[in-house]
Amino acid sequence: MPSHYDHAQVQEFWQYIWERDDVYELSEDATDPTYVLGMFPYTSGTLHMGHVRNYAITDAYARYRRMRGDDVLHPMGWDAFGLPAENAAYERASDPESWTKACIRRMREELETMGFGYDWSREITTCEPKYYRWNQWLFKRLYEAGLVEYEAATVNWCPDCETVLADAQVDERDGDRICWRCDTPVGRRELDQWFFSITEYAEELHDGLEDLEGWPEGVREIQRNWIGRQEGAKIGFELSRAVGSAGRESVGAIDRDESNGTIAGVEVFSTRPETVCGATYLAVSPGHDLARILAETEDDVADYVETVRERGPDEVGFSGVETDVRAVHPLTGEKLPVYVAGYVLEDVGTGAVMGVPGHNERDHGFASEHDLPIERVIVGDEDESDRNETLENEPYTGEGTLVESGEYDGLESERVRERLVEDHDAIQADVTYRLRDWLISRQRYWGTPIPVVHCDDCGHVLVPDEELPVELPEFVRTTGNPLEEHDSFRHTTCPECGGPARRETDTMDTFVDSSWYFLRFLSPNIEDAPFDAERANEWLPIDVYVGGDEHAILHLLYIRFMTRALADLGLVEQREPVERLVSQGTVLYDGEKMSTSKGNVVAPLEYGAETTRLFVLSAAHPEQDFEWTANNVRGAYDLQQNLYRMATEFVEKADTRVERRGHDEYIAREIDRTIVAVTGEYERFRFHRAATEIRELARLLRRYLAYDRPHDEVYRRGLLTLAALISPMAPHLGEELWNKLRGEGLVVEADWPEPETEPSDYASERRLVERTLEDVRDIVDVADIDEPERIELLVAPAWTYRVAELLADGVSGDVDASIVADRLSAADIETPTRETVESVV
Ligand code: ANZ
Numbered sequence: 001m002p003s004h005y006d007h008a009q010v011q012e013f014w015q016y017i018w019e020r021d022d023v024y025e026l027s028e029d030a031t032d033p034t035y036v037l038g039m040f041p042y043t044s045g046t047l048h049m050g051h052v053r054n055y056a057i058t059d060a061y062a063r064y065r066r067m068r069g070d071d072v073l074h075p076m077g078w079d080a081f082g083l084p085a086e087n088a089a090y091e092r093a094s095d096p097e098s099w100t101k102a103c104i105r106r107m108r109e110e111l112e113t114m115g116f117g118y119d120w121s122r123e124i125t126t127c128e129p130k131y132y133r134w135n136q137w138l139f140k141r142l143y144e145a146g147l148v149e150y151e152a153a154t155v156n157w158c159p160d161c162e163t164v165l166a167d168a169q170v171d172e173r174d175g176d177r178i179c180w181r182c183d184t185p186v187g188r189r190e191l192d193q194w195f196f197s198i199t200e201y202a203e204e205l206h207d208g209l210e211d212l213e214g215w216p217e218g219v220r221e222i223q224r225n226w227i228g229r230q231e232g233a234k235i236g237f238e239l240s241r242a243v244g245s246a247g248r249e250s251v252g253a254i255d256r257d258e259s260n261g262t263i264a265g266v267e268v269f270s271t272r273p274e275t276v277c278g279a280t281y282l283a284v285s286p287g288h289d290l291a292r293i294l295a296e297t298e299d300d301v302a303d304y305v306e307t308v309r310e311r312g313p314d315e316v317g318f319s320g321v322e323t324d325v326r327a328v329h330p331l332t333g334e335k336l337p338v339y340v341a342g343y344v345l346e347d348v349g350t351g352a353v354m355g356v357p358g359h360n361e362r363d364h365g366f367a368s369e370h371d372l373p374i375e376r377v378i379v380g381d382e383d384e385s386d387r388n389e390t391l392e393n394e395p396y397t398g399e400g401t402l403v404e405s406g407e408y409d410g411l412e413s414e415r416v417r418e419r420l421v422e423d424h425d426a427i428q429a430d431v432t433y434r435l436r437d438w439l440i441s442r443q444r445y446w447g448t449p450i451p452v453v454h455c456d457d458c459g460h461v462l463v464p465d466e467e468l469p470v471e472l473p474e475f476v477r478t479t480g481n482p483l484e485e486h487d488s489f490r491h492t493t494c495p496e497c498g499g500p501a502r503r504e505t506d507t508m509d510t511f512v513d514s515s516w517y518f519l520r521f522l523s524p525n526i527e528d529a530p531f532d533a534e535r536a537n538e539w540l541p542i543d544v545y546v547g548g549d550e551h552a553i554l555h556l557l558y559i560r561f562m563t564r565a566l567a568d569l570g571l572v573e574q575r576e577p578v579e580r581l582v583s584q585g586t587v588l589y590d591g592e593k594m595s596t597s598k599g600n601v602v603a604p605l606e607y608g609a610e611t612t613r614l615f616v617l618s619a620a621h622p623e624q625d626f627e628w629t630a631n632n633v634r635g636a637y638d639l640q641q642n643l644y645r646m647a648t649e650f651v652e653k654a655d656t657r658v659e660r661r662g663h664d665e666y667i668a669r670e671i672d673r674t675i676v677a678v679t680g681e682y683e684r685f686r687f688h689r690a691a692t693e694i695r696e697l698a699r700l701l702r703r704y705l706a707y708d709r710p711h712d713e714v715y716r717r718g719l720l721t722l723a724a725l726i727s728p729m730a731p732h733l734g735e736e737l738w739n740k741l742r743g744e745g746l747v748v749e750a751d752w753p754e755p756e757t758e759p760s761d762y763a764s765e766r767r768l769v770e771r772t773l774e775d776v777r778d779i780v781d782v783a784d785i786d787e788p789e790r791i792e793l794l795v796a797p798a799w800t801y802r803v804a805e806l807l808a809d810g811v812s813g814d815v816d817a818s819i820v821a822d823r824l825s826a827a828d829i830e831t832p833t834r835e836t837v838e839s840v841v
């Protein structure tokens with residue numbers, strides 16, 4: 001065998017053996033396997049470094065658990081629907097399916113070349129009818145449970161291509177939003193679309209975060225903000241038409257009450273209800289019922305609503321239009337002007353606000369633009385002087401004491417917040433969430449067809465279960481949605497009345513596919529259900545889920561939502577899908593994210609699979625970003641070469657002496673200590689620290705080897721331990737070492753190493769070693785040294801011990817040991833031997 005470690009050859013050989021022996025296949029009758037999952041890849045091309053980092057983490061952990069004796073479920077699949085396939089089909093004159101399948105073939109080969117140990121018998125591909133039929137089935141169950149809505153929503157629209165565009169298909173040029181294909185400025189349009197009612201679960205999704213102790217706090221905080229729980233109050237304002245428009249007919253839901261001239265009210269949501277006496281206007285969003293109704297008769301309102309829709313909420317600033325409606329203040333009876341304003345969001349709170357310019361930033365901006373009064377009703381406690389200061393320039397947003405608020409004057413704002421709710425029926429404590437319902441409609445081809453038929457007589461009719469899947473027809477090239485061009489797909493008959501009907505041509509957001517895929521892995525081939533419920537109850541939750549932090553919000557929220565919805569449908573018991581979450585950091589290159597668009601990509605296989613794996617794991621904590629540098633990669637490469645060389649040299653030098661000498665014993669304890677330390681690091685996903693421990697033990701063993709004839713049993717155990725400890729991260733090297741030293745068996749199937757002695761003994765062992773070191777220090781009198789090289793002399797006891805021995809033997813004669821140390825380090829001798837010590841003396 002070559003003393004040089006030929007990684008390509010070694011990798012190929014062990015991958016062949018693993019596959020031959022099916023070592024990663026989980027037994028069908030496993031009762032409670034450890035479920036280790038990496039977020040499955042989007043099939044958009046080839047594997048990149050982010051994937052490799054992700055899957056190196058799950059693979060290392062899965063291998064570690066397997067060696068600890070667990071059954072391990074470590075599956076892989078393909079998130080195969082989505083826009084890139086459609087784009088590629090246009091660019092390459094291909095079709096989305098062939099392109100996607102080609103990507104999958106390539107990516108699977110790359111994963112295999114990396115040596116990741118997956119149970120490929122469980123592979124799933126979301127673009128296959130046998131997978132997506134269950135998306136359709138689940139859509140139907142959610143629909144029946146009242147968790148699906150069909151509502152108008154605004155989408156990007158290219159007037160030239162006559163198609164809806166995803167945000168990603170809208171390019172920015174000189175501040176214009178243009179179509180990615182034809183450069184036409186993009187507008188907005190309202191279309192009826194399908195939604196999943198995730199907001200029904202807002203409270204539970206929010207509160208549940210508290211108990212997710214296995215999740216990084218950062219991710220929980222991001223989700224908390226996204227769900228956006230806000231405590232406050234709903235305040236009812238009655239409405240009246242302005243003087244001058246009396247006598248005009250009211251329309252729609254605004255019924256004129258003849259007796260007092262008011263019309264039905266508007267409710268606003270506020271987090272600061274105690275500022276109510278500072279309200280100087282009311283504003284409703286362009287999508288609010290009041291705005292819609294007024295738009296029917298008022299041209300300026302209609303024009304404004306249309307402009308906001310065209311431009312989108314981000315570009316309307318503090319524009320707005322005053323209406324002839326007045327809002328009656330619930331405390332003072334004062335009549336406030338009512339505006340339709342784009343800065344008020346339709347689906348936040350009630351879609352209407354009371355404008356308090358004195359104490360709220362946005363209202364201040366709006367009032368300044370429209371010359372509305374800015375009034376102070378709270379004075380900050382810390383600064384009495386601002387009682388008289390005007391609020392013209394900026395609002396006061398803190399807490400404080402109330403003024404100009406009638407009976408509440410002089411009270412603290414927090415107190416008034418509570419009091420108002422007690423005192424007024426029009427003010428009710430309320431909690432709202434910023435979370436929006438999940439828009440799952442996509443006007444695209446490459447996704448799961450939504451299993452609905454539109455019938456003029458029966459409305460939306462769900463496609464019967466027996467007719468699922470509604471299969472995607474073949475791809476046609478068109479400017480719009482290819483499904484719209486398929487007459488045979490589009491025209492169908494109504495399942496209810498048998499009359500002519502139109503098939504829904506929207507497809508589902510690909511996040512639907514990934515919202516439950518982890519369940520399909522449990523029983524990927526069953527044909528009568530999306531997953532085996534009994535098994536789900538036994539095997540869930542996912543013990544460890546690893547993925548990029550770009551999924552902190554959507555994907556991780558959707559799987560939490562879907563699991564709860566499934567639980568409420570009685571399909572699973574578990575409500576939280578993931579016990580421990582590892583949110584991996586970014587791989588950087590020259591300080592930037594490594595990505596194809598930046599052109600700074602290092603292909604995962606450029607340095608060999610093992611070096612790349614070992615490097616991405618040892619470079620940093622999984623949740624930290626790290627920099628890809630050739631130098632550090634070299635370190636991972638050298639470690640493999642060194643271990644391999646040590647094993648080779650040892651086989652030639654082994655000493656079979658029976659009794660252990662002092663330093664043999666010391667090495668044995670260091671092996672034990674390393675086992676315990678590395679085990680702890682694997683448990684906490686601190687692979688980088690496990691790697692450091694492994695490197696240190698390797699270094700110690702190298703010295704031990706260089707120094708003389710090491711004790712056969714101790715050294716062999718040291719190397720076998722290294723092979724086992726490193727194998728989750730560098731499995732090919734692990735197998736190679738294992739095989740060299742034992743001649744049989746696979747390290748992947750070996751037991752995790754155990755220390756020889758009880759961990760409690762280490763402390764005393766260590767003390768013993770330290771005492772020895774003390775003695776050594778006395779002997780060599782180097783206690784005052786401070787240079788790193790010489791300190792190493794002290795902390796590398798195996799040979800310090802030996803140096804002491806040599807000194808005791810009188811080898812160094814009268815020469816002071818510190819001088820020996822000096823000379824050794826000057827001669828760059830890292831591992832002194834009898835000969836080298838003699839040579840420097
Ligand atoms: C009156 C008020 C007075 C408010 C005050 C705040 C301070 P933030 O600002 O993030 O804490 N709001 C409610 N519904 C809205 C909607 N549909 N569109 C835009 N803004 C809306 O969020 C809470 C505040 O957002 C609410 O409290 C409301 O303004 C505004 F001194 O009401 B507040």
Ligand code: ZN
Nearest residue numbers: 455458494497
């Ligand atoms: Zn019908």
